[in-house]
Amino acid sequence: MNLHNARYEVTAVNPEQYPEHDMPEVAFIGRSNVGKSSIINCLLNRRNLARVGGTPGKTRVINFYNIDDTIYLVDLPGYGYAKVSKQEKASWGKLADTYLTSRKNLKLLVLLLDIRHKPTQDDMTMKSWISASGIPYIVAATKADKLSRPAVMTRKKDIAAVLSIPADSIIPFSSTRRTGREELLETIQKLLKAEI
Ligand SMILES: Nc1nc2c(ncn2[C@@H]2O[C@H](COP(=O)(O)OP(=O)(O)OP(=O)(O)O)[C@@H](O)[C@H]2O)c(=O)[nH]1
Ligand SMILES: [Mg+2]
Numbered sequence: 001m002n003l004h005n006a007r008y009e010v011t012a013v014n015p016e017q018y019p020e021h022d023m024p025e026v027a028f029i030g031r032s033n034v035g036k037s038s039i040i041n042c043l044l045n046r047r048n049l050a051r052v053g054g055t056p057g058k059t060r061v062i063n064f065y066n067i068d069d070t071i072y073l074v075d076l077p078g079y080g081y082a083k084v085s086k087q088e089k090a091s092w093g094k095l096a097d098t099y100l101t102s103r104k105n106l107k108l109l110v111l112l113l114d115i116r117h118k119p120t121q122d123d124m125t126m127k128s129w130i131s132a133s134g135i136p137y138i139v140a141a142t143k144a145d146k147l148s149r150p151a152v153m154t155r156k157k158d159i160a161a162v163l164s165i166p167a168d169s170i171i172p173f174s175s176t177r178r179t180g181r182e183e184l185l186e187t188i189q190k191l192l193k194a195e196i
Contacts, residue, residue, distance in 0.1 A: 003044055005067070006044045006065055008066075009066040009072070011061045011062065011063050013060075015099075015103075018099075018103065021072070021105070023071055023072055023105065024072070024105060025071070025073075025108075026071060026188055026192070028109075028112060029110070029111055030079075030111060030112030030113060031080040031113075031122065033078060034142055035112060035142035035173075037075055039184075043184065060077055062074060062077065062096075070194065076096050076099065079096065079126070100133070100135075107191075107192060108138070109138070111123075111138070112140050112173075113140075113142065113159055115143055115144050115147060116146055118162060127163050138171065139163065139165060140171040140172075141159060142175070144172040145176050145179065156170050156172060171187065
């Protein structure tokens with residue numbers, strides 16, 4: 001599969017708008033502003049394919065990116081942004097929930113956490129939901145460039161303990177320095193049993 005042959009395909013708010021195909025989808029999920037769109041751009045070597053928000057919490061849609069007609073990367077709306085009304089939160093939650101619970105093509109989830117912060121209640125709820133769902137998943141810790149190497153190791157262990165997962169399974173990632181890119185691509189490839 002040629003990673004360079006990537007294109008934005010469609011934006012959806014309801015299932016009728018999801019693209020119709022029989023390829024696997026890898027969805028990126030995490031708090032608003034955690035770096036979901038940035039990681040997609042980094043993986044695809046593109047600066048602005050996925051929109052990186054100056055204003056967090058603004059992505060209220062699901063964006064689908066078609067990679068070489070082989071797999072899709074899916075940018076889900078971020079959860080947990082404080083400065084929105086309860087009603088808005090509920091509608092975003094529903095958007096992501098509907099995708100997560102109904103999408104047959106969803107074969108792999110990448111849960112993103114900010115490496116600097118303790119996982120929030122929302123993160124823990126999401127992790128529990130994912131592990132109960134049986135959908136294979138990867139945890140990546142974003143913005144690793146903001147910490148020193150030893151701090152990255154410590155934070156990895158702390159996050160692992162909170163989420164009850166092995167520390168080694170967390171991939172520290174930096175979209176600015178491109179750290180973790182190869183490891184994440186390899187892990188995606190392994191779990192999807194696909195050539196990337
Ligand atoms: N230093 C650093 N900044 C990053 C990294 N990843 C993302 N950012 C910055 O964090 C902010 C949010 O990034 P986005 O990729 O838009 O985050 P998002 O999760 O898509 O946000 P929503 O769409 O609002 O849910 C932007 O200002 C990015 O430039 C990273 O690895 N390192
Ligand atoms: Mg985004």
